[in-house]
Amino acid sequence: xxxxxxxxxxxxxxxxxxxxxxxxxxxxxxxxxxxxxxxxxxxxxxxxxxxxxxxxxxxxxxxxxxxxxxxxxxxxxxxxxxxxxxxxxxxxxxxxxxxxxxxxxxxxxxxxxxxxxxxxxxxxxxxxxxxxxxxxxxxxxxxxxxxxxxxxxxxxxxxxxxxxxxxxxxxxxxxxxxxxxxxxxxxxxxxxxxxxxxxxxxxxxxxxxxxxxxxxxxxxxxxxxxxxxxxxxxxxxxxxxxxxxxxxxxxxxxxxxxxxxxxxxxxxxxxxxxx
Amino acid sequence: xxxxxxxxxxxxxxxxxxxxxxxxxxxxxxxxxxxxxxxxxxxxxxxxxxxxxxxxxxxxxxxxxxxxxxxxxxxxxxxxxxxxxxxxxxxxxxxxxxxxxxxxxxxxxxxxxxxxxxxxxxxxxxxxxxxxxxxxxxxxxxxxxxxxxxxxxxxxxxxxxxxxxxxxxxxxxxxxxxxxxxxxxxxxxxxxxxxxxxxxxxxxxxxxxxxxxxxxxxxxxxxxxxxxxxxxxxxxxxxxxxxxxxxxxxxxxxxxxxxxxxxxxxxxxxxxxxxxxxxxxxxxxxxxxxxxxxxxxxxxxxxxxxxxxxxxxxxxxxxxxxxxxxxxxxxxxxxxxxxxxxxxxxxxxxxxxxxx
Numbered sequence: 268x269x270x271x272x273x274x275x276x277x278x279x280x281x282x283x284x285x286x287x288x289x290x291x292x293x294x295x296x297x298x299x300x301x302x303x304x305x306x307x308x309x310x311x312x313x314x315x316x317x318x319x320x321x322x323x324x325x326x327x328x329x330x331x332x333x334x335x336x337x338x339x340x341x342x343x344x345x346x347x348x349x350x351x352x353x354x355x356x357x358x359x360x361x362x363x364x365x366x367x368x369x370x371x372x373x374x375x376x377x378x379x380x381x382x383x384x385x386x387x388x389x390x391x392x393x394x395x396x397x398x399x400x401x402x403x404x405x406x407x408x409x410x411x412x413x414x415x416x417x418x419x420x421x422x423x424x425x426x427x428x429x430x431x432x433x434x435x436x437x438x439x440x441x442x443x444x445x446x447x448x449x450x451x452x453x454x455x456x457x458x459x460x461x462x463x464x465x466x467x468x469x470x471x472x473x474x475x476x477x478x479x480x481x482x483x484x485x486x487x488x489x490x491x492x493x494x495x496x497x498x499x500x501x502x503x504x505x506x507x508x509x510x511x512x513x514x515x516x517x518x519x520x521x522x523x524x525x526x527x528x529x530x531x532x533x534x535x536x537x538x539x540x541x542x
Numbered sequence: 543x544x545x546x547x548x549x550x551x552x553x554x555x556x557x558x559x560x561x562x563x564x565x566x567x568x569x570x571x572x573x574x575x576x577x578x579x580x581x582x583x584x585x586x587x588x589x590x591x592x593x594x595x596x597x598x599x600x601x602x603x604x605x606x607x608x609x610x611x612x613x614x615x616x617x618x619x620x621x622x623x624x625x626x627x628x629x630x631x632x633x634x635x636x637x638x639x640x641x642x643x644x645x646x647x648x649x650x651x652x653x654x655x656x657x658x659x660x661x662x663x664x665x666x667x668x669x670x671x672x673x674x675x676x677x678x679x680x681x682x683x684x685x686x687x688x689x690x691x692x693x694x695x696x697x698x699x700x701x702x703x704x705x706x707x708x709x710x711x712x713x714x715x716x717x718x719x720x721x722x723x724x725x726x727x728x729x730x731x732x733x734x735x736x737x738x739x740x741x742x743x744x745x746x747x748x749x750x751x752x753x754x755x756x757x758x759x760x761x762x763x764x765x766x767x768x769x770x771x772x773x774x775x776x777x778x779x780x781x782x783x784x785x786x787x788x789x790x791x792x793x794x795x796x797x798x799x800x801x802x803x804x805x806x807x808x809x810x811x812x813x814x815x816x817x818x819x820x821x822x823x824x825x826x827x828x829x830x831x832x833x834x835x836x837x838x839x840x841x842x843x844x845x846x847x848x849x850x851x852x853x854x855x856x857x858x859x860x861x862x863x864x865x866x867x868x869x870x871x872x873x874x875x876x877x878x879x880x881x882x883x884x885x886x887x888x889x890x891x892x893x894x895x896x897x898x
Contacts, residue, residue: 321800353803360801365794368813370820370892380802415892431802 268471269296269318269439272332276313279325288313288326290495296439300465300472302482302503304517305492311475314492315441318473319358320348335439354384357432358441359461362448363424367416373400373427374412377434384435399430403460422453426460433464439471447476458485479506479517491517494541513540573877578630580873584866585629589622593860598642638867643859648867651852656871657742658728659841659848662768663833669772670779671826677776678783679815682791693780700777705770709843712766724762726845733759767844771837775829782825786818793817820891827883834875 276289289310294301303311317328320340333340335356340348360366368376377396381387387395393412400408403426416424425445432440445461446454462485465472476482482489483503491499491514499511509515516534588595596613597604604612613619617628632638638648681693716722724730728744729737733756740747744760790796791814799813800806838850849868856864888894 319801321797349803349805351803352801358798358801360794360798362794366798368795368799368817370816370890371813379799379804383803383805383808417893428798431798435803 268298268336270332270334271295271314271318272330274314274317274330274333275328276310276317276322277327278323285327287495289317292490292492292495292497294490294497294500296471296473298438298469298471299488300474300486302474302476302486302489303492304476304479304482304489306477308494309492310495311492312443315358315443315473315475319352319356319441321352321358350384353380353432353437354435355437356439356441357435357437358443359425359428359432359445361444363416363421363428364448366428367424367431369416372413372415373419373431377412377427377431380431381434395434396430399434400427402433402464403427403430404456405430420453421449422457425449425453425457429457429461429464433468436468437470439473440465441473441475443475444477445474446481447478480521493536496541498540511540512537569881573881576877577874580870580877581630581633582626584869584873585626587869588862588866589625591862593862595862598860598862633870638870639863641856641861641864643856643861643864648864651864652849652867652871654742655847655849655852658744658846659834659850661743661745661764662771662840662846662848663830665764665768666771666833667775667826667830669769670775670829673772674776674779675783675815675822678780679787679810681780681784682787683810685788690784693784697777697781700773704839705774705837706839706843708773709767709770709840712770713843716766723766724759726763726843728763728846729756729760730763767840767846770840771833774837775833779822779826779829783818783822786821787814790814790817816890820887823886823890824883827879827886831876831879834879835872 272293274289274292275287277285277287280286292310292314303314305311313322313326316322318333318335318340322328328341330341335351338347338351340351343351367373371379374393374396377399378392381392381395397408397412400411405411405423405426411419411423411427416427419427425448429445442461446457449457458481464470472486474482474486479489483506486503489501489503489506490497491501491509491511493513499509499514501509501514506514506518509518512535516532519532520534595616596609596618599616600608600612617625620628636649638652640646641648641651644651677693677696681690684690713725717725729748733748733753737744737747737751737753737756740750744764745757748754748757748760791810793814796809796814799809804813835850838854840846841848841851842854849871853865853868853872855861856868
C-alpha cells in the first residue's frame, strides 16, 4: 500500500546549507502495523509528516519512490494530495491540549473532516460523528459532541482526536506519539481503542514512538531510526535478536523487574552509526 | 429515565440563568464604579485647574459683590463633597452646564459634534479593520515574501507619516487635482439648509429624507477623511493581525486541521484567524475608541465639526464646562467599548465562559 524508497527531508540551516533530518529511509507497508522508534531528532516524526505532506514549507522532501496505493506522492498535485490527507491517510498528533482547535466544538471538528472528503448531509454528518465517538468508547457522544476541547480530559480529548481522524475511514493511520502526553492509566485505554479500530477496519498503521517496549507489543514490525536513518528493521518479537549495537543498547537500557543492576547501563552513540 | 433527565436539564437551565444574572450584576457594578471614578476625575480636574469659572462668566472687570453673588449662585462656596454630589446629580440628568464659547448647553453642542465624529470614525474603523485584518493575514501567510514586505511598508508609512500632511496631500490630489471627492466640511452648503437634522448622521439623515443626491454629496465629503483615519488604524491593525496570525499558524491544531485534508483557505480563515480574532477584538475596539475620541488633526484639516475639534477649541478658550462634558463623553466611550470587547471576548473564546 505504501512504498517509501530513499526518503530524504532537509531543512535550510543558518549557514545557507541544508540539514538533513531524514536521510534515505526506505520501507514498504501493507495493512499491517509498523512501529518507528528512535530518540528525539532521529527523524521519525519528520518521516511521518513527509508521508502526510505536512513538511514545513521551507523543508525539502525528495525520494526515489514515495507512493501510496499507486499514487506518486512526490509529484502529485496539491489538490490530489489534500484529498488523500484525512480521507485515506490520517494522522494522530501527540497532545490533544494543543492539537484540537480551542474555539470549535468537538463535534464540529469531527464533522469538518467528513465534509472535506464526503458529500454528506448535515444530519448524516452528525450521525456519523456521533457513531465514531461511540466507537472510541465515549459513552454519551451527544454531550461530548457539543463540548469544547478545554472542557474534556486529556484521554477524552485524544479519543476525540482519534474520532476526528478516523471518521472519514482512512486506509492508513500515522500515529505520532499518540499516548505520550497522557497519564499512564489513560494511555492503555487509548491504545486499546486504537488497537481495536485498526484491527476492525483493517487499516495500515505507522506507530511513531520513543517507547521501545510499547512499540514491540503493539506492532508487527519495528524500524529503529538513528540520526535520520533506519539502522535496523526487526519483527516485533525479535527484539532479543537485534543485531545493530544501537538497538541492542536501547534494549539493554530497558528497566527490568527483579534484577538489581549497578551501574545502570547507558546508551552508547557512536558517530560512525550516523554516517 | 427520560423524566429524570428532563428534571436535571431544567435544573441546569435555572443554574445557568442564575449565573447569567450574577455576571450581569457584576457587570453593572463594574460599570457604575468605573463611571463614578470617571466623574470624580473630571470633577477634580475642573476644580484643580487654575481657571476661575466665575471670572469666565462675569469677566475680570466685574465688581466684587457681583463676583461673590455669582459664586454663590454657582454653588462654589459649598463644601467640595457637596459640590461633587451636585455635579454627579446634574451629569446624570444630562446637564453639563452651558458652554461659555457657544452659549449653548454643552449637551446640545456635543449632540451636534458627536455624530459627525461617530460617522467619520465608524467608516474609518470599518475600512481599517476590513482591509487591515485581511492584509495582516496575507502578510502572515506569505511571511518574508513580497506581500509581507508590501504590507510592512504600507504600515510603516501609515504609522510614521503625519496624518495632517497625508490629509493635505489627499485633498490636493483627490479633491483639487482629480476632483474625485468633495473638499472640507460634511456636506455642500447648497444642501446644508434644505436638510433637517434628525439623527445628526449625514448619511442617515439624507437617506431617510430620500435625498440621494445629498447622500452622495455627504459621502463624497466623508470618504477622504474616513479613508485617512482608516489607513491610520489599518497600519496598526494589520501589524497586530500579522503577529497574532503567525502565533496561531505555528500551533499544533493548524497542523491537525491540515492533516484532516482541509483546504488551506479554511485552515487559515476558519481555524487560525478565528483564534487570532480573540485578541484582535480588543485591538480593534481600542482603535475605534481612539478614533471616536475625535482626531483633532484630521478634523482640523477637513474642517470637520466633530468632537475632537470641539474639545480642543473649548480647551483653548478655557471653556471648562465644555471640556469636562467632552471628557465625560470620551470616557464613556472607552468604558462602553471596553465592555463591548469583553462581551465579544466571551462570545469568541469558549474558554472564558463559565463551564457548563
